[in-house]
Amino acid sequence: MEAAGRPSLAEAAALWWREETSERTLRRDGRRWTAWTMWIVVAFTAPGVVLLLLSPLTLPVALGCFAHAWFVPRLQARRGARSVVPLGDKRAVRRQGAGDPGADGVALGLLGDLVGQGGRELLTRSGLALERGELGTWLVGERGALMVRPGGRRVDCWCVGVADQDGLPSGDRVAHLLLALREDERGFAKVANLGFSGAAWRVRRGLPERSCAALDAARGVARGRTGAGDCKRAG
Amino acid sequence: MARLIRLDRTGHTTLAEWTEGDLVSRESAVKAFRRELDQGMLASVPRADGSAEVVRELPLDADLVVLRRPIAGG
Numbered sequence: 001m002e003a004a005g006r007p008s009l010a011e012a013a014a015l016w017w018r019e020e021t022s023e024r025t026l027r028r029d030g031r032r033w034t035a036w037t038m039w040i041v042v043a044f045t046a047p048g049v050v051l052l053l054l055s056p057l058t059l060p061v062a063l064g065c066f067a068h069a070w071f072v073p074r075l076q077a078r079r080g081a082r083s084v085v086p087l088g089d090k091r092a093v094r095r096q097g098a099g100d101p102g103a104d105g106v107a108l109g110l111l112g113d114l115v116g117q118g119g120r121e122l123l124t125r126s127g128l129a130l131e132r133g134e135l136g137t138w139l140v141g142e143r144g145a146l147m148v149r150p151g152g153r154r155v156d157c158w159c160v161g162v163a164d165q166d167g168l169p170s171g172d173r174v175a176h177l178l179l180a181l182r183e184d185e186r187g188f189a190k191v192a193n194l195g196f197s198g199a200a201w202r203v204r205r206g207l208p209e210r211s212c213a214a215l216d217a218a219r220g221v222a223r224g225r226t227g228a229g230d231c232k233r234a235g
Numbered sequence: 236m237a238r239l240i241r242l243d244r245t246g247h248t249t250l251a252e253w254t255e256g257d258l259v260s261r262e263s264a265v266k267a268f269r270r271e272l273d274q275g276m277l278a279s280v281p282r283a284d285g286s287a288e289v290v291r292e293l294p295l296d297a298d299l300v301v302l303r304r305p306i307a308g309g
Contacts, residue, residue: 106246
């Protein structure tokens with residue numbers, strides 16, 4: 001199957017009403033997210049400032065406004081970061097059950113072959129598989145994916161998963177997403193839902209500690225450098 | 236020997252194996268491939284360069300063909 005001269009993901013071909021994902025649509029969506037975040041900050045900060053100008057006695061209410069201006073964008077970024085579930089994450093275990101260790105081992109073996117020697121170490125350490133794409137550098141988990149845009153400053157968070165996860169070992173869930181991404185990156189982005197787009201440091205704050213190394217590595221690749229870097233919390 | 240595998244609850248299951256000269260095993264692999272596609276599975280051929288190719292017919296020259304379930308936005 002081909003769409004506009006490129007291989008097409010079957011799942012994307014079924015979504016005929018959705019816009020094709022491209023650098024242009026990603027830039028536009030990124031700007032929308034930035035504008036939305038700025039609007040949230042202004043919408044909550046301005047009333048707080050006005051209240052303080054009217055009377056210093058309104059300080060408690062003004063502080064409530066400022067807290068909202070800080071909390072709501074932080075919550076959105078955290079939600080975006082948590083749309084990605086790293087391999088073996090306790091959220092996935094809670095949802096899917098512990099699974100069969102034998103099946104998990106077989107699935108991890110195949111996944112290890114898919115990511116190769118270099119990616120295996122990062123996958124084991126962070127629970128995320130790094131994949132270089134044309135639109136950006138991807139980090140794929142059991143569910144969800146992060147895409148670090150070229151330059152490494154912006155990260156897009158995508159909600160995506162195997163449609164019928166019933167009984168699939170965790171490694172296979174990652175393998176499904178990785179194969180689909182490799183088949184057709186733009187189609188993968190078309191099928192996935194963009195849950196958040198914003199600065200890398202905002203997403204990093206919401207990631208599990210062990211997955212920070214993967215984000216650092218992906219940012220390095222997106223900047224044209226390789227290497228995982230350390231995993232100190234930023235911001 | 237080339238393999239057709241399906242990602243499933245066991246990790247993966249080998250559905251068919253074939254070699255270039257063995258017509259019987261090739262025919263059996265093609266049948267197994269079509270059966271899985273009819274049941275809604277999607278086929279992918281991982282390449283050595285890190286890419287993967289969607290296939291609708293069994294590529295008999297491939298070393299490994301992987302059958303996977305569809306993905307969806309969450």
